[in-house]
Amino acid sequence: MNSFPWLTVLGLVPLIGSVVVALLPKSMPLLAKQLAFAISLVVLGLVVVMALQFDGQSEFVFQFQESYDWIPAFGVTYSLGVDGIALVLIALSAVLVPITILAGWNDVEQPQSDSVGSVKGYFALILLLETMMIGVFAATDVFLFYVFFEAMLIPVYFMIGRYGGAQRSYAAMKFLIYSLVGGLFMLAAMIGLYVVTGTFNFTQILLGAGIDANTQKILFLGFFLAFAIKAPMWPFHTWLPDAAAASKPGTAVLLIGVLDKVGTFGMIRYCLPIFPAASDFYAPVIIALAVIGVFYGAFVALGQNDLKRLFAYSSMSHFGFIILGIFVFTTIGISGATVYMIAHGLSTAALFLTAGYLMQRRNGSSLLSDYSGVNKPAPVLAGFFLFAALSSLALPGLVSFVGEFMVLLGTFQRYMWVGGIATLGIVITAAYVLRVYQKSMTGAVGSGLEHIKDLTGREISALVPIAALTIFLGLYPAPVLNVINPAVNTVMVMVGATDPAPTVGLISTTSQGAQQ
Amino acid sequence: MNAVATVVHAVDVTPWEMPTLDYRLLAPVLIVLGAGVVSVLFEAFLPRGVRRPVQLTLVFVTLIAALVAVINLNGVRETAGQGALAIDGPGLILQGAVVVIAILGALLMAERGLDPNGDAFAARASSLPGSEDERQFTARGYFQTEIWAFFLFAVGGMMLFPIANDLLMMFVALEVMSLPLYLLAGMARRRRLLSQEAALKYFVLGAFASAFFLYGAALLYGFSGSISFGEIAASLGSKTGETALILIAIGLVVAGVLFKIGAAPFHQWVPDVYQGAPTPVTGFMAAAVKIAAFGALLRLLYVALGGMRWDWTPMLWVISILTMFVGAILALTQSDIKRMIAYSSIAQAGFILLGVVAVSAKGLEGAIFYLIAYAFTTIGVFAIISMVRDENGEATHLSKWAGLGRQSPVIATLFTIFMLALTGIPLTSGFIGKFAVFSAAYASGDKWLVIAAVVASLIAAFFYMRVVVLMFFTEPNEETAIVAIPSIFTTIALAAAATVTVLLGVVPQPLLDLIANAGVFIR
Amino acid sequence: MNPSNYVILSALLFGIGALGVLVRRNAIVVFMSVELMLNAANLAFVAFARMNGNLDGQVVAFFVMVVAAAEVVVGLAIIVQIFRSRRSASIDEPNLLKY
Amino acid sequence: MQEVMPATGVFSLLWLLIALPLAGAAILLFSGRKTNKWGPYLGVFTVFVDAIIAIWMLIAMMGNSAEQRTFSQNEFSWMFAGNLKVDMAFQLDQLSMVFVLLITVVGTLIHIYSLGYMSHDPDKRKFFGYLNLFVAAMLLLVLANNYLLLYVGWEGVGLASFLLISFWQIKPTAAAAGKKAFIINRVGDVGLSLAIMVMFVTFGSVGFDEVFGSTSQASEGTLTAIGLLLLLAAAGKSAQFPLQAWLLDAMEGPTPVSALIHAATMVTAGVYLITRSNAIFDAAAWAATAVVVVGVITMFMGAIIGSAKDDIKKSLAGSTMSQIGYMVLAAGLGPVGYVFAIFHLLTHGVFKAGLFLGAGSVMHGMNDNVNMRRYGALRTAMMVTYATFIIGTLSIMGIPPFSGFWSKDSIIHAAFESNTLVGILTIIAAAITGFYMTRMAAMTFFGKARWEDGVHPHESPKVMTIPLIILAIGSTFMGIALLFWGNIETWLEPVTGFEEKHIAIPEWALITITLILVLAGAAYGWIQYARREVPLVAPRGNWLTRAARQDLYGDAVNNTLVVQPSFWLSRFLVWFDGSWIDGFVNGSAAFFGGLSARLRPYQSGFIRSYALSMVGGAVLVVLALVLVRLS
Structure with missing residues (x-):
C-alpha cells in the first residue's frame, strides 16, 4: 500500500481552505467564492485520484490507512482508512460540495436574503463541513468518528442559523439539540463500549472478544439512537423538515444529501459489526419503524404545501428504504442501501437545487401554491425539476432505481411480506413527486411568473454533473458496486448473516455475464 | 488551669521534638502568602501613585515564582508540616492550576481599559454608593490597590486547600481562601448595591457553611481522636460503633465543602454572588475556587473517608444528579448572562462530581482534567463578559448580546468556542473533560448516573446555544452592546483561555499524561 | 463531669446558632449566631480533646478563635457597609439578586 | 429449447437499435433551441435507420434455421451483489423480432406523420425527443434478456407516455392525465417488481433463460403468484381491468402519440409480457385463467365505453382497450392463443395506428375538435383520410379479407378451442365492435355536416396522408401476408409454443356466425347514426350509456x-x-x-x-x- 497520507491531506485541504476563505477581507466576496470553489475542485480531484488507486479486490478491508496515537490515555487513535462504502460516500461529498458552491453562488448575498452572515463565512463553513464529512467517513476509530460526528453539527448549525430563512433560529436550535440527543446517548454508549473493550480502534474492537449479548443490547441503543436521529428515522425525524425549510438550498443539499448519510453509514459501519447480536435482536423493530417511515414520510409529503418540507419528508421516506435495506442483513439489501445513499444524495441535491432556483425567482417563497405553469416561461428549469423528481421516484435507468430495487429485493429475500409492503411505497412516491411537478410546473402560468428567467449557465452547470452521474450510474453502476460489494461482504460476515438461497436450483451459472 | 493541667498530664509527656518544616515543600504557599503580607505593607507605606505598578509587579512576580516553585516540586510525594500538608501529585497539579488561573484572574483584575473610569473596582469601597464622596473619588481617579493583598491571600488559601491533609489545615485554608473573596465580591465599581449584597450573602452563607464544616470536623475528631486524614481513615477502618456520630460528622464536613463547589442544595449563593461580584473577581472565583474546593473534597473523600465510600457514594449520586439538573434547568430561563453562567457553573460542578463519585484513579484524573479545562473556559467567558458593555458598564442582559456576532465577530467566535466547550462539543476541552469523567463513572459501574449526566448535558446545551443564537442569528439593534477594546491584560488572559480550551480539546494527551503521572493522593 | 455532656451542650449551642441564623433578621445577630456555631464547634473540640486524651482539639480551638476573629473583621466590614448604604441592618433587606 | 446464438453480423448492432433513438432523444432534449430546425428530422431519421436495421435483421434471421433464431448480446454487468447478477444484455428472438419491426416501422410512419401534424407546435423538437425516447425504451423492453432490464424499458415507456400525454401541459387536464397514467402504471409496476423479486427468490435469477429453464422445479403456488403479479403489471401497462382508467384520459396527448403509444405499441407491452412469460403461465393454470377473465372483462368494458363516447379519440381508446382485451384473453388461453395474441397485436398495431392517425387527420381539418357530434359528411372533404379510415374500420371489425379478420378470427377460434363460453363472449364482443366502429365512421364521414362555424375541413398534407395510405395497405394485406406467407404460427412457435385443438363447430360455421353478428352490430350502428339525425348534444341515454360515458365509473371507484x-x-x-x-x-x-x-x-x-x-x-x-x- 502506498504511504501517502491521502485521507489526512484530503481532510486538510478544505480545512486550510476554510481558514483562508474566512480570513479574506469582507469586501472581497467574489474572491472568497472563487477560492472556495477552486479548493472544492482540488478536493474532488484528489478524491478521484485516490479512488482510482483504490483496489476493489484487495483483501484489506480498509485502505489508505493511517494510524497514530492521539489520546493514549483513552485508547484513542487517529486512525483513518476507507472501505468501499466510505470511499463512495467521500466521493459523494466531494462531488456535492463544488456543486453546492456553484449553485449557491449568489444565495447569501441577494437582497432578499435575510441571513445575517457574511458571504465568505458561508463558503468557509461549507469547506469546514467538507473536512468534517471526509473525516467522519474516513475515521476508523470510534472516538475519532464521534469527534467528527459531533463537530460536524457546528458548521451546519451556523449555516442554518446564520444564513437560513424565517425560522432559522428555531430550526438551527432544534437541529442541534435533536442531534445532541443522539450524540450524547451515543457518547454514553461509546464510553460503555470503551469500558467493555478497552479500545476505540474499530479494527481492534472487531478483533477483540465479542461483547456479550446483553451489553450489546444496551450499547446498541445508544449508537442507534444517534444514527436514527441523524438519518432520520421515524419517529425521530421532526427536526429535518424544520431544518430543511429554514436552510439555504445548498445547506439542505449538504445536510440531507451527505450529513444524514452519516446516520445510515454509521448503522452499517458500527451498529452491525460491533453489535451483531443486538442488531439481530432489534432488527424486527427497526424494520417496522423503517417501513412506517417509508409510508409516513410519503403520505405526509403528499399533504405538504411547502416545497422544502415536502422534500424533507420525502427524504425521510427514502431513508426508510435505506434503513430497511441495512437491517434485513442481505448482501443485496446492504449493497442496495449503499447505492441508495449515493442515489439519494444526488437526487436530493437535484431537487433542492432546482427548487432553490425556482424559489429564488419568486422572492424565496417555498409554497407550492405560489407556483404554477413554470414550464412555460422556464422550460429548462422545469426539465431539471422533472429530472430531479424522476430521480427521486427511482425511475429505472437512474441510479436511485438501482438502490431502491436492490433494497427491496434484499428485503423481499429475507422477509417476503415486508418487501411486498414496502414495494407499495413506490406508488405513493410517484404520487407525491408528480403532484409537485404537476402543481408547480404545468397548467396555466401563475401570475407573477410570466417573466421569470430560465436557468443561467452557472445554474445549469451545477445541475449537469448531478444529472450525468445519476444517469451514468443508473445504467452502469459497476464502478460503485465493484467497490462496495467487498465491503458489504465483510459486513455480512461480521454480522454473521448469510443470504437466503433461491428455493429451487442453485445460482444459475448459465448467465453469460462477463463479471469483471 | 486545672483542666489544662489534667490534659497535659494525660498526654503523658514524651520527649518533645522540635517540629521541622521543609521550606522547599511549602515554598509555593509561603511565597504567595508572604507576598500577601508584603502587599499589605506596600499598601501601608507606598505613595498612592506607585502602588499600582508595584503591586502588579509583586503579584505577577509572586505568582510566577510560585508556579516555578510548584514545578520545582514535580515528582515530590510526601507530607509536610508534621503531616498537616500533603505534597503529592494531584495536590501539586491543583496548586499549579490555581496559580495559572490566578495569573489569568490577575490579568482580568488589572484591566483598566474597559471602563472609562478605570478598573472594575470601586474607587473607594468605603464610600456610599451614589454619594458625593463616591463621585469625588471617582473623579479624582482613585483606585483601590488593596485588592491585590486580598487577592494574594485568597490565592494562598486556594493553594493550601487542596493540599490540606488534616481537618484544621483544611478549615484554615478554607477561611484564608474565603475571607478575602467575601471582600472582593463587594467592591464592584458599578452596581455597587448588588455587589455589596453579593458580599453579604457570600459572607453570611460562607460563614454558615464553615460552621457546618467545623462542627463536622469536631465530631470527626471526636470519633477518631485525630484531625489527620490518615489517622481518621485508619480509625474509620478499625473502630466500630457510634455510627450516628460518624455519619453526621461526615455529612456536616462534606456539606461544608459542597457549599464551596456550589453543589445543590448548597448552591443558592452561587448565582447571586456571581452576578453581584465584579466580573473579574467572579471569573477568578468561579475558576479557582472550584479547583481548590474540588481538590479539597477529593482529598477529604478519597483519603480521610475512602474507607467509607460505600456510605457516601450514593449520597453523592443524589447530590450530583440534583446539582446537574438544578443548574441546567434553572439556567434555561435566565436573562442575565452572568447569572446564567453561574447556574451553568452549578451544572458543571454536578458533572465534575461524576469523577468524584467514580472513586477511582480514573475518576480523580478525570475530575482534575475537567477542573482545569473548565477553569480556563470560565476565565475566558468572564473576560468576554467584562468586555461587552454599554454606557452603564457591562451589558449583562442577554438581550443586549443580540447581533454581537455581526459587530465583533472575533469576540463572538471566541465566546462561541467557550460555549461549545461548556456544552461538551468535541475538539474543545469540555468534551474531553466530559468524556474523562463520564467514562470514569461508567467504568465504576455508575451507568445510570452517566445517563442522567447525558440528559443534563442536553438541557444545558440549550441555554449555551441560546447565547450563540443571540449573537450570531439575530440582527443587531440599537440595544446591542458594544465590545470594548481591552488592554493587553485582558487580551492575554482571553487568548490564553481560548488557546487552552481548543488545545486541550485537540491534544489533551500531555495534560492527561501529566495528571496520570501524578498518581493518586498520598495517604 | 462526663465530658460527653459538653458535647451535648455543644450540639445544643450549634443548634441554637443555626436556628438563630434562620430566624433572626438583624445581620449582626445572624452573624453572632454563626459565631455561636463556631464556638459550639470549639467546645466540641475541646471536649473531644479531653475524651480522646490528646491536645489536637485544643490546638484547633485556638486556631478557630483566630479565624473567627478574622471573620469578624471581614464580616463587620461588610455588614457596616451594607448598613451605611441601606440604613438598615436587616438581612432580608438586600434582596436585589434573586431568581 | 432454442439455441442461443452470439450476436454476430448484423445482430451485433442490437445495442444500436436502442442507442440510436436514445442518442436522438438526448440530442434533441439537451441541445436547446439550436436544433429546433433540423431536430425533428433527426428524430425521424434515427427511427428510420432503426427500421432498416430491423428489416435487415429479419432477413438475416429468416436465413437461419428455426432453432437458431435467438441472438444474445451481453454488454456489461449491470446490477450485482451477493447472488444477484443482472447483465445489461439484449436478446433478439422471433417474438422480439416482430415487436422490433412493429415498433420501428409503425414508429417511422408515425414520426413522419408527426412532421406534418406537429408542424406548428413551438415545442416540436421536444416532441420528437420524447418520441425517440419512447422508441428507445420500447425497444429496450422487447430486447431485454432479463426481467429487470425489461423493467427499465417498461418504466421508460411509461415515462415517455407520461411526457407525451402531458405534452400540452399548459392544459391542466393534460398534465393531470399524464400524472394519472404514471401513477396507475406504477401500481402495475409494483406487480412487476414483486414478480421479479419472487422470481429471484425462487430461481436465483431474473434472466429469461434461467427462469424459464427451471419453472418445472418451482411449486405451482409460486408460479401462480408470479403469474398473477405479472398480470397486474400487464394490466397497468395495457390498461386492463382494474387498472384501465388511465388510457381514456391519455387521449389528452397529441394524436400521433395516441397512435404510437396508446394504440400500437406501448399498451400492448402487457401482452408481450404475458406471452414472453408463457413458461410461467403454462405451469400456472389459475394465473392463466385470471388472465382470461381480465381479458374478457376489459374486452367488454372497452367495447361498451367505445360505444358511448362522442370524443373520437376516446372512442378509439375504448376500442383499443377492448382489442387488447382480446389479446390478453388469447394470451391467457395458453399455447393455443399466444401466437394469435401476437398476431392480433401486430395487425391491431397497424390498423389502430391507421385509425388514430386518421382521427388525427380529421381533427387536423376540424380545428382540433374531437367531438364526433360536430363532424359528419366528411367523406368528400377528406378523401384519403376517409378511405384509409374505412379500411381500418373494416379491418378492426374483422371483415375479410382485411387483416383484422384473420387475427380476430384466430382468437375466436382459439377461444372456442379452450372454452366455449369464452368463445361465445368473444363473438359478442366482436358484434359490439361492429357497432361502435360503424357508429364512429358514420358520425364522422356520413350523415349531415354538423360542423361548427368557421370550420373548413380539408385534407391533410401529404406528409400525413402517405403514412395513412401505407398503414391502410398494411391493414388490408398484413393478415394474409403474416398468416399465409409469413406463417406466423411456425415463426413464433419456438418461443411461445403452439398447439391446435379440434373444435366441434366447423371452421366455416364459426366464421359465418361471427360475421353475421358483426354485420348486425354494424347495421344497427348505421341505422342509428347514418340514417338518423345525430343530435348536437348527446341525449341522456340509458343507464349503460351514461355509465359508459363515465368510463364505467373507473375514476369514481379509484377516487372513492x-x-x-x-x-x-x-x-x-x-x-x-x-x-x-x-x-x-x-x-x-x-x-x-x-x-x-x-x-x-x-x-x-x-x-x-x-x-x-x-x-x-x-x-x-x-x-x-x-x-x-x-x-
Missing part, C-alpha cells in the same frame, strides 16, 4: 377507494406529525422551560431562605448516609 382515503390519511398524518410527534418534541422543551420558571421563585434572594435550604441539604446528606447504612 384509493385517492380520497389517501388524501385523508395524508391530512391526518400531517396533523399527527405536527401535533403529536413534533408536539412531543417541542413539548419536552417547553416542559423544561416551564420547570425552570416554576423553580426560579425558590431562589428567593433571601439569605435566610438560602440558609434554610443549606440546613435542609445537610440534613439530606446525613439522611442519605443513614439510609445507605441502614439498607
Whole structure:
C-alpha cells in the first residue's frame, strides 16, 4: 500500500481552505467564492485520484490507512482508512460540495436574503463541513468518528442559523439539540463500549472478544439512537423538515444529501459489526419503524404545501428504504442501501437545487401554491425539476432505481411480506413527486411568473454533473458496486448473516455475464 | 488551669521534638502568602501613585515564582508540616492550576481599559454608593490597590486547600481562601448595591457553611481522636460503633465543602454572588475556587473517608444528579448572562462530581482534567463578559448580546468556542473533560448516573446555544452592546483561555499524561 | 463531669446558632449566631480533646478563635457597609439578586 | 429449447437499435433551441435507420434455421451483489423480432406523420425527443434478456407516455392525465417488481433463460403468484381491468402519440409480457385463467365505453382497450392463443395506428375538435383520410379479407378451442365492435355536416396522408401476408409454443356466425347514426350509456377507494406529525422551560431562605448516609 497520507491531506485541504476563505477581507466576496470553489475542485480531484488507486479486490478491508496515537490515555487513535462504502460516500461529498458552491453562488448575498452572515463565512463553513464529512467517513476509530460526528453539527448549525430563512433560529436550535440527543446517548454508549473493550480502534474492537449479548443490547441503543436521529428515522425525524425549510438550498443539499448519510453509514459501519447480536435482536423493530417511515414520510409529503418540507419528508421516506435495506442483513439489501445513499444524495441535491432556483425567482417563497405553469416561461428549469423528481421516484435507468430495487429485493429475500409492503411505497412516491411537478410546473402560468428567467449557465452547470452521474450510474453502476460489494461482504460476515438461497436450483451459472 | 493541667498530664509527656518544616515543600504557599503580607505593607507605606505598578509587579512576580516553585516540586510525594500538608501529585497539579488561573484572574483584575473610569473596582469601597464622596473619588481617579493583598491571600488559601491533609489545615485554608473573596465580591465599581449584597450573602452563607464544616470536623475528631486524614481513615477502618456520630460528622464536613463547589442544595449563593461580584473577581472565583474546593473534597473523600465510600457514594449520586439538573434547568430561563453562567457553573460542578463519585484513579484524573479545562473556559467567558458593555458598564442582559456576532465577530467566535466547550462539543476541552469523567463513572459501574449526566448535558446545551443564537442569528439593534477594546491584560488572559480550551480539546494527551503521572493522593 | 455532656451542650449551642441564623433578621445577630456555631464547634473540640486524651482539639480551638476573629473583621466590614448604604441592618433587606 | 446464438453480423448492432433513438432523444432534449430546425428530422431519421436495421435483421434471421433464431448480446454487468447478477444484455428472438419491426416501422410512419401534424407546435423538437425516447425504451423492453432490464424499458415507456400525454401541459387536464397514467402504471409496476423479486427468490435469477429453464422445479403456488403479479403489471401497462382508467384520459396527448403509444405499441407491452412469460403461465393454470377473465372483462368494458363516447379519440381508446382485451384473453388461453395474441397485436398495431392517425387527420381539418357530434359528411372533404379510415374500420371489425379478420378470427377460434363460453363472449364482443366502429365512421364521414362555424375541413398534407395510405395497405394485406406467407404460427412457435385443438363447430360455421353478428352490430350502428339525425348534444341515454360515458365509473371507484382515503390519511398524518410527534418534541422543551420558571421563585434572594435550604441539604446528606447504612 502506498504511504501517502491521502485521507489526512484530503481532510486538510478544505480545512486550510476554510481558514483562508474566512480570513479574506469582507469586501472581497467574489474572491472568497472563487477560492472556495477552486479548493472544492482540488478536493474532488484528489478524491478521484485516490479512488482510482483504490483496489476493489484487495483483501484489506480498509485502505489508505493511517494510524497514530492521539489520546493514549483513552485508547484513542487517529486512525483513518476507507472501505468501499466510505470511499463512495467521500466521493459523494466531494462531488456535492463544488456543486453546492456553484449553485449557491449568489444565495447569501441577494437582497432578499435575510441571513445575517457574511458571504465568505458561508463558503468557509461549507469547506469546514467538507473536512468534517471526509473525516467522519474516513475515521476508523470510534472516538475519532464521534469527534467528527459531533463537530460536524457546528458548521451546519451556523449555516442554518446564520444564513437560513424565517425560522432559522428555531430550526438551527432544534437541529442541534435533536442531534445532541443522539450524540450524547451515543457518547454514553461509546464510553460503555470503551469500558467493555478497552479500545476505540474499530479494527481492534472487531478483533477483540465479542461483547456479550446483553451489553450489546444496551450499547446498541445508544449508537442507534444517534444514527436514527441523524438519518432520520421515524419517529425521530421532526427536526429535518424544520431544518430543511429554514436552510439555504445548498445547506439542505449538504445536510440531507451527505450529513444524514452519516446516520445510515454509521448503522452499517458500527451498529452491525460491533453489535451483531443486538442488531439481530432489534432488527424486527427497526424494520417496522423503517417501513412506517417509508409510508409516513410519503403520505405526509403528499399533504405538504411547502416545497422544502415536502422534500424533507420525502427524504425521510427514502431513508426508510435505506434503513430497511441495512437491517434485513442481505448482501443485496446492504449493497442496495449503499447505492441508495449515493442515489439519494444526488437526487436530493437535484431537487433542492432546482427548487432553490425556482424559489429564488419568486422572492424565496417555498409554497407550492405560489407556483404554477413554470414550464412555460422556464422550460429548462422545469426539465431539471422533472429530472430531479424522476430521480427521486427511482425511475429505472437512474441510479436511485438501482438502490431502491436492490433494497427491496434484499428485503423481499429475507422477509417476503415486508418487501411486498414496502414495494407499495413506490406508488405513493410517484404520487407525491408528480403532484409537485404537476402543481408547480404545468397548467396555466401563475401570475407573477410570466417573466421569470430560465436557468443561467452557472445554474445549469451545477445541475449537469448531478444529472450525468445519476444517469451514468443508473445504467452502469459497476464502478460503485465493484467497490462496495467487498465491503458489504465483510459486513455480512461480521454480522454473521448469510443470504437466503433461491428455493429451487442453485445460482444459475448459465448467465453469460462477463463479471469483471 | 486545672483542666489544662489534667490534659497535659494525660498526654503523658514524651520527649518533645522540635517540629521541622521543609521550606522547599511549602515554598509555593509561603511565597504567595508572604507576598500577601508584603502587599499589605506596600499598601501601608507606598505613595498612592506607585502602588499600582508595584503591586502588579509583586503579584505577577509572586505568582510566577510560585508556579516555578510548584514545578520545582514535580515528582515530590510526601507530607509536610508534621503531616498537616500533603505534597503529592494531584495536590501539586491543583496548586499549579490555581496559580495559572490566578495569573489569568490577575490579568482580568488589572484591566483598566474597559471602563472609562478605570478598573472594575470601586474607587473607594468605603464610600456610599451614589454619594458625593463616591463621585469625588471617582473623579479624582482613585483606585483601590488593596485588592491585590486580598487577592494574594485568597490565592494562598486556594493553594493550601487542596493540599490540606488534616481537618484544621483544611478549615484554615478554607477561611484564608474565603475571607478575602467575601471582600472582593463587594467592591464592584458599578452596581455597587448588588455587589455589596453579593458580599453579604457570600459572607453570611460562607460563614454558615464553615460552621457546618467545623462542627463536622469536631465530631470527626471526636470519633477518631485525630484531625489527620490518615489517622481518621485508619480509625474509620478499625473502630466500630457510634455510627450516628460518624455519619453526621461526615455529612456536616462534606456539606461544608459542597457549599464551596456550589453543589445543590448548597448552591443558592452561587448565582447571586456571581452576578453581584465584579466580573473579574467572579471569573477568578468561579475558576479557582472550584479547583481548590474540588481538590479539597477529593482529598477529604478519597483519603480521610475512602474507607467509607460505600456510605457516601450514593449520597453523592443524589447530590450530583440534583446539582446537574438544578443548574441546567434553572439556567434555561435566565436573562442575565452572568447569572446564567453561574447556574451553568452549578451544572458543571454536578458533572465534575461524576469523577468524584467514580472513586477511582480514573475518576480523580478525570475530575482534575475537567477542573482545569473548565477553569480556563470560565476565565475566558468572564473576560468576554467584562468586555461587552454599554454606557452603564457591562451589558449583562442577554438581550443586549443580540447581533454581537455581526459587530465583533472575533469576540463572538471566541465566546462561541467557550460555549461549545461548556456544552461538551468535541475538539474543545469540555468534551474531553466530559468524556474523562463520564467514562470514569461508567467504568465504576455508575451507568445510570452517566445517563442522567447525558440528559443534563442536553438541557444545558440549550441555554449555551441560546447565547450563540443571540449573537450570531439575530440582527443587531440599537440595544446591542458594544465590545470594548481591552488592554493587553485582558487580551492575554482571553487568548490564553481560548488557546487552552481548543488545545486541550485537540491534544489533551500531555495534560492527561501529566495528571496520570501524578498518581493518586498520598495517604 | 462526663465530658460527653459538653458535647451535648455543644450540639445544643450549634443548634441554637443555626436556628438563630434562620430566624433572626438583624445581620449582626445572624452573624453572632454563626459565631455561636463556631464556638459550639470549639467546645466540641475541646471536649473531644479531653475524651480522646490528646491536645489536637485544643490546638484547633485556638486556631478557630483566630479565624473567627478574622471573620469578624471581614464580616463587620461588610455588614457596616451594607448598613451605611441601606440604613438598615436587616438581612432580608438586600434582596436585589434573586431568581 | 432454442439455441442461443452470439450476436454476430448484423445482430451485433442490437445495442444500436436502442442507442440510436436514445442518442436522438438526448440530442434533441439537451441541445436547446439550436436544433429546433433540423431536430425533428433527426428524430425521424434515427427511427428510420432503426427500421432498416430491423428489416435487415429479419432477413438475416429468416436465413437461419428455426432453432437458431435467438441472438444474445451481453454488454456489461449491470446490477450485482451477493447472488444477484443482472447483465445489461439484449436478446433478439422471433417474438422480439416482430415487436422490433412493429415498433420501428409503425414508429417511422408515425414520426413522419408527426412532421406534418406537429408542424406548428413551438415545442416540436421536444416532441420528437420524447418520441425517440419512447422508441428507445420500447425497444429496450422487447430486447431485454432479463426481467429487470425489461423493467427499465417498461418504466421508460411509461415515462415517455407520461411526457407525451402531458405534452400540452399548459392544459391542466393534460398534465393531470399524464400524472394519472404514471401513477396507475406504477401500481402495475409494483406487480412487476414483486414478480421479479419472487422470481429471484425462487430461481436465483431474473434472466429469461434461467427462469424459464427451471419453472418445472418451482411449486405451482409460486408460479401462480408470479403469474398473477405479472398480470397486474400487464394490466397497468395495457390498461386492463382494474387498472384501465388511465388510457381514456391519455387521449389528452397529441394524436400521433395516441397512435404510437396508446394504440400500437406501448399498451400492448402487457401482452408481450404475458406471452414472453408463457413458461410461467403454462405451469400456472389459475394465473392463466385470471388472465382470461381480465381479458374478457376489459374486452367488454372497452367495447361498451367505445360505444358511448362522442370524443373520437376516446372512442378509439375504448376500442383499443377492448382489442387488447382480446389479446390478453388469447394470451391467457395458453399455447393455443399466444401466437394469435401476437398476431392480433401486430395487425391491431397497424390498423389502430391507421385509425388514430386518421382521427388525427380529421381533427387536423376540424380545428382540433374531437367531438364526433360536430363532424359528419366528411367523406368528400377528406378523401384519403376517409378511405384509409374505412379500411381500418373494416379491418378492426374483422371483415375479410382485411387483416383484422384473420387475427380476430384466430382468437375466436382459439377461444372456442379452450372454452366455449369464452368463445361465445368473444363473438359478442366482436358484434359490439361492429357497432361502435360503424357508429364512429358514420358520425364522422356520413350523415349531415354538423360542423361548427368557421370550420373548413380539408385534407391533410401529404406528409400525413402517405403514412395513412401505407398503414391502410398494411391493414388490408398484413393478415394474409403474416398468416399465409409469413406463417406466423411456425415463426413464433419456438418461443411461445403452439398447439391446435379440434373444435366441434366447423371452421366455416364459426366464421359465418361471427360475421353475421358483426354485420348486425354494424347495421344497427348505421341505422342509428347514418340514417338518423345525430343530435348536437348527446341525449341522456340509458343507464349503460351514461355509465359508459363515465368510463364505467373507473375514476369514481379509484377516487372513492384509493385517492380520497389517501388524501385523508395524508391530512391526518400531517396533523399527527405536527401535533403529536413534533408536539412531543417541542413539548419536552417547553416542559423544561416551564420547570425552570416554576423553580426560579425558590431562589428567593433571601439569605435566610438560602440558609434554610443549606440546613435542609445537610440534613439530606446525613439522611442519605443513614439510609445507605441502614439498607
